[in-house]
Amino acid sequence: xxxxxxxxxxxxxxxxxxxxxxxxxxxxxxxxxxxxxxxxxxxxxxxxxxxxxxxxxxxxxxxxxxxxxxxxxxxxxxxxxxxxxxxxxxxxxxxxxxxxxxxxxxxxxxxxxxxxxxxxxxxxxx
Numbered sequence: 001x002x003x004x005x006x007x008x009x010x011x012x013x014x015x016x017x018x019x020x021x022x023x024x025x026x027x028x029x030x031x032x033x034x035x036x037x038x039x040x041x042x043x044x045x046x047x048x049x050x051x052x053x054x055x056x057x058x059x060x061x062x063x064x065x066x067x068x069x070x071x072x073x074x075x076x077x078x079x080x081x082x083x084x085x086x087x088x089x090x091x092x093x094x095x096x097x098x099x100x101x102x103x104x105x106x107x108x109x110x111x112x113x114x115x116x117x118x119x120x121x122x123x124x125x126x
Contacts, residue, residue: 002026004035007048015048031062033104064123068102071095073124076115 003019005012005028012028019025026042029035035045064072067088074084081099085092099111106121108114118124 001044002042004029004038004040004042004045005048006030006032006035006045011048015046019046031104032107033062033101036100036104062105064102064105068098068105069123071098072102072114072118075099075111076118076124076126 001022002024003026005015005019005025007015008030016025016028027035027038027040029038032045032047070088071084074087079087081092081095084095088095099114102108102118103110103114106114106117108117115124119126
């Protein structure tokens with residue numbers, strides 16, 4: 001199995017020491033967004049755990065772009081990708097890309113989680 005390691009350097013080192021020798025670490029990245037952007041040939045992504053002393057939203061501190069914030073605000077309105085694309089004058093594939101990127105930056109599991117995390121961080125208001 002080929003995997004990517006994602007997280008802060010010290011945490012990746014700790015995780016690397018725990019990985020079974022039969023698992024090949026293909027590459028390491030600071031954020032999920034970086035790992036996705038690299039498009040590395042891997043079977044899985046191993047993300048370092050967030051320790052209890054860190055809040056869930058502190059796990060990934062990568063700033064969102066202005067466009068990602070626009071997409072996030074429209075996600076918060078409950079719009080599907082096609083409607084967001086129409087509003088912003090972009091393709092629905094571009095919206096899909098932005099949703100994946102902002103979800104990675106926020107460490108969100110899905111669209112709803114991304115909106116929840118963004119509200120908690122003060123990036124958008126409902």
